[in-house]
């Protein structure tokens with residue numbers, strides 16, 4: 001199979017990581033891929049914080065867990081109350097994705113950048129998982145303050161995070177895909 005298509009097909013959400021940090025040059029290539037993504041009118045009103053500090057990652061995980069448990073959202077609370085649950089699965093790197101508040105198509109732009117991160121990581125043998133639960137950082141002042149401290153610019157909102165690291169364990173198989181969502185009109 002074509003190499004690019006192979007990378008797309010083999011990428012899976014990884015939820016177990018080795019503690020070793022991602023090599024600096026590989027991390028740079030992954031973040032280059034992020035900013036090579038297309039964006040509406042090439043505005044690039046996104047922002048990325050690459051967190052590679054275990055204490056800060058654990059602090060974010062604690063805030064997310066506590067906010068989610070207090071949110072009354074049953075689905076999130078069920079995950080968070082699993083014994084030993086860590087929202088970033090102890091990944092050594094977490095990329096926080098933020099964007100200018102209220103831009104047209106800006107979440108699409110960030111999604112494009114996020115997918116480039118996942119595919120570049122996969123191409124380098126690095127595992128990844130999008131973490132939408134990071135949105136719980138936004139529902140407490142402590143979480144917002146932390147995002148600002150970590151460099152999220154004024155006037156920007158946090159969208160999601162990506163956990164990254166070398167995978168530990170066997171490669172997961174692909175969760176079922178619904179193929180009945182495509183219409184071909186010829």
Ligand SMILES: Cc1cc2nc3c(=O)[nH]c(=O)nc-3n(C[C@H](O)[C@H](O)[C@H](O)COP(=O)(O)O)c2cc1C
Pocket residue numbers: 011012013014015129130131132133134160174175
């Ligand atoms: C926007 C978005 C948010 C997600 N949030 C989470 C999350 O918070 N925690 C998690 O374990 N997986 C999360 N995922 C991963 C999905 O569960 C996963 O992509 C899906 O089950 C398909 O599996 P695959 O990525 O291995 O193909 C998220 C994926 C997306 C696109």
